[in-house]
Amino acid sequence: MVKTCTFCVLLILSLYTLQAHGALKLASYYRDHMVLQRGPQQAVLWGNADTEGDTVTAQVIGQGSAVNTTVQNGNWKLRLPAIKDPGPFVVNVISGDGGHVTLNDVLFGDVWFCSGQSNMELDMNQILNSAYEIRKGIEKKNIRLLKVAHVNSSSPQYDTKYYIRWTVPNKQYLPQFSAVCFLFAEYLQSHLNYPIGLVDSAWGGTSIEAWSPHDAVQTCPLPHYENYLECCPMVPEVLYNAMVHPFLDMTIFGVLWYQGETNEGQDEIYKCQIKALVDSWRKNFNQRSLGETPVDFPFGYVQLATGNPDLVSAQPALRWAQTVGYGYSPNPALPDTFMAVAMDLKDVGTNPLGPYHPRDKQDVAQRLVLGALNVAYGRKNIEFQGPFPTAFEKDQDQKTLTIEYDHGHTPLDIRSNDGFDVCCNTFAPACDGNSTWVKALITGHDNSHVTVSYAGCGSRRLVGLRYAWKSQPCEFKQCAIYSAESDLPAPIYITKSPPA
Numbered sequence: 346m347v348k349t350c351t352f353c354v355l356l357i358l359s360l361y362t363l364q365a366h367g368a369l370k371l372a373s374y375y376r377d378h379m380v381l382q383r384g385p386q387q388a389v390l391w392g393n394a395d396t397e398g399d400t401v402t403a404q405v406i407g408q409g410s411a412v413n414t415t416v417q418n419g420n421w422k423l424r425l426p427a428i429k430d431p432g433p434f435v436v437n438v439i440s441g442d443g444g445h446v447t448l449n450d451v452l453f454g455d456v457w458f459c460s461g462q463s464n465m466e467l468d469m470n471q472i473l474n475s476a477y478e479i480r481k482g483i484e485k486k487n488i489r490l491l492k493v494a495h496v497n498s499s500s501p502q503y504d505t506k507y508y509i510r511w512t513v514p515n516k517q518y519l520p521q522f523s524a525v526c527f528l529f530a531e532y533l534q535s536h537l538n539y540p541i542g543l544v545d546s547a548w549g550g551t552s553i554e555a556w557s558p559h560d561a562v563q564t565c566p567l568p569h570y571e572n573y574l575e576c577c578p579m580v581p582e583v584l585y586n587a588m589v590h591p592f593l594d595m596t597i598f599g600v601l602w603y604q605g606e607t608n609e610g611q612d613e614i615y616k617c618q619i620k621a622l623v624d625s626w627r628k629n630f631n632q633r634s635l636g637e638t639p640v641d642f643p644f645g646y647v648q649l650a651t652g653n654p655d656l657v658s659a660q661p662a663l664r665w666a667q668t669v670g671y672g673y674s675p676n677p678a679l680p681d682t683f684m685a686v687a688m689d690l691k692d693v694g695t696n697p698l699g700p701y702h703p704r705d706k707q708d709v710a711q712r713l714v715l716g717a718l719n720v721a722y723g724r725k726n727i728e729f730q731g732p733f734p735t736a737f738e739k740d741q742d743q744k745t746l747t748i749e750y751d752h753g754h755t756p757l758d759i760r761s762n763d764g765f766d767v768c769c770n771t772f773a774p775a776c777d778g779n780s781t782w783v784k785a786l787i788t789g790h791d792n793s794h795v796t797v798s799y800a801g802c803g804s805r806r807l808v809g810l811r812y813a814w815k816s817q818p819c820e821f822k823q824c825a826i827y828s829a830e831s832d833l834p835a836p837i838y839i840t841k842s843p844p845a
C-alpha cells in the first residue's frame with residue numbers, strides 16, 4: 346500500500362513536471378507571486394511554444410473570458426484583459442498541443458522598473474536604520490520583488506538571469522533589494538492602496554552608454570568609442586541588451602533611474618545621452634508591449650547626491666547635465682519626468698560606503714514619491730520641485746542681485762547664507778575663459794526673493810551666477826534655499842550670461 350502510494354505521487358509529480366516544462370513556456374519573469382500591470386493598461390504575456398500555428402489561450406481565473414493568440418516562429422504574445430482588482434489570482438495558460446502553465450498568487454498593480462548604478466543598487470541592508478526599515482518592509486505583502494543578476498551581452502537578449510525571483514518582501518530577500526526602489530514603493534503604496542511590482546535591474550560603477558540601446562549610442566557619439574576596454578559593464582549597449590531588453594515586452598507603469606557618477610567629466614555628452622536613453626526606452630517598451638506601456642511613461646530620476654569634495658566642477662556639471670541643462674524636471678527635453686534632489690543629504694565621516702553613497706535613501710524615496718504623485722499619478726496639487734530662479738534684478742549702486750523664485754509664489758526657508766557664486770569679467774559680457782567665479786553671500790531675503798552681493802567682482806562686470814556648484818554643497822539638509830512649504834531643496838543652478 347505504502348509502495349503504491351509512493352508510486353502514485355511520483356507519477357503525478359512527473360506528469361506535472363512534463364506539463365510544466367513541455368512545449369509551452371512563458372518568459373522567465375512570469376512566475377508565481379508576481380505583479381502584472383493593472384488596468385487601464387493590459388498586461389502582456391509572452392513565451393515560446395513548439396507547434397507552429399497552435400493556439401495559446403490565457404485566462405485570469407474569475408476575471409472575464411479567456412484570450413488567445415497563435416504561435417508564430419516559435420513565439421506567442423497576448424494581452425490579458427485590463428484588470429483593476431488587485432487579486433491574488435491564478436493565471437492559466439494552455440496550448441492546443443496540451444501545454445499548460447499555471448501562475449499562482451498573481452497580483453495586479455503598478456510595475457516600476459528600477460535601474461542605474463551603485464546608488465540604485467545600494468540595498469536595504471546598507472541604509473540608515475536598516476533593521477527597522479526591513480522589519481517594517483516585510484509587512485508589505487502587496488509589494489513584490491524581482492532582482493536581475495549582473496549580466497552583459499553584445500546582442501539584445503530575450504531572457505536574463507536573476508538574483509531574486511518574484512517574492513514577497515521577506516527576511517531573506519528584502520535586505521538584498523534596492524533601497525531607493527523599495528522605499529519608493531512603500532511610500533507610494535500608502536497613497537495608491539493597490540499592489541506594486543518592482544524590477545531591480547542595476548549594476549554599480551556602470552556608465553549610461555552601457556544601458557543605452559544601439560540607436561541611442563549612435564545618436565550621441567563617444568569620443569573614444571573604439572578604445573573601450575573589453576571590460577563589460579562599461580562597453581556601450583551591453584547592459585541594455587542583457588538587463589533591460591528582456592523586459593521590453595512586459596507591460597510596465599514607469600521607470601526609476603539613479604545613474605551618472607561614472608559619467609562625471611563627460612557632462613556635455615551626457616545631456617545627449619540621457620535624452621536619448623529616455624526616448625529610446627520609451628519607444629522600445631511601448632512598441633514591444635503592443636502599445637500597453639505608454640510611449641510617454643513616467644521616468645523618475647535622482648539628481649546626483651554628494652561626491653569627493655575636491656572634485657569641484659565634475660559632479661555639479663553632471664547634475665546639471667542630468668536635466669539636459671534646464672535645471673529642473675519635467676522640461677521640454679525630458680517631458681513626463683520627475684527628479685529628486687539629493688545633493689543636501691551628505692553622509693560622510695562614519696559612512697563606510699564613502700561620500701558617493703549617502704545611506705539616507707528614505708529622503709530620496711520620499712522626494713521621488715512627490716514627483717511620481719504629481720507627474721505620474723496626476724495629483725497636480727502636490728509640490729514636488731524645490732524653488733527655482735525665475736527672474737533677476739540688479740542694483741548697480743549696491744552691487745546686489747535679487748533673485749526671484751518660482752515667480753514669487755513659493756515662501757522660502759533660508760538655512761545658510763552660503764551657496765552662490767557670481768561670474769565676473771572685465772572684457773566681455775559673458776562668463777567665458779577670461780572670467781572668474783567669486784563667492785556671493787546672501788545679504789537679505791523676503792518671502793520668495795533672495796538678494797546676494799556681487800561686490801566681490803570689484804570693478805568687473807557681473808556676467809553669471811551659480812548655486813550649490815560643489816560636490817558637497819552643504820551639511821545635511823542645510824543648503825541655503827528650501828521651500829518653506831514642501832521642505833524641498835532648491836536644485837543646483839547656473840547661468841553663464843549676465844543675470845537681469
Ligand SMILES: *[C@@H]1O[C@H](CO)[C@@H](O)[C@H](O)[C@H]1NC(C)=O
Nearest residue numbers: 400402410411412413414441
Ligand atoms: C480565440 O478568441 C476568439 C475571440 O474571443 C474566439 O472567438 C475564438 O473561439 C478563440 N479561439 C480558440 C481556439 O479558443
Ligand SMILES: *[C@@H]1O[C@H](CO)[C@@H](O)[C@H](O)[C@H]1NC(C)=O
Nearest residue numbers: 495496497498499576577578
Ligand atoms: C560579461 O558576460 C560574459 C558572458 O556573457 C562573462 O564571461 C563576463 O564575465 C561578463 N563580464 C562581466 C564584467 O561580468
Ligand SMILES: *[C@@H]1O[C@H](CO)[C@@H](O)[C@H](O)[C@H]1NC(C)=O
Nearest residue numbers: 771772773776777778779780
Ligand atoms: C580674453 O579676452 C581677450 C581680450 O578681449 C580676448 O582676446 C581673448 O580671446 C579672451 N579669451 C577667452 C578665453 O575668452
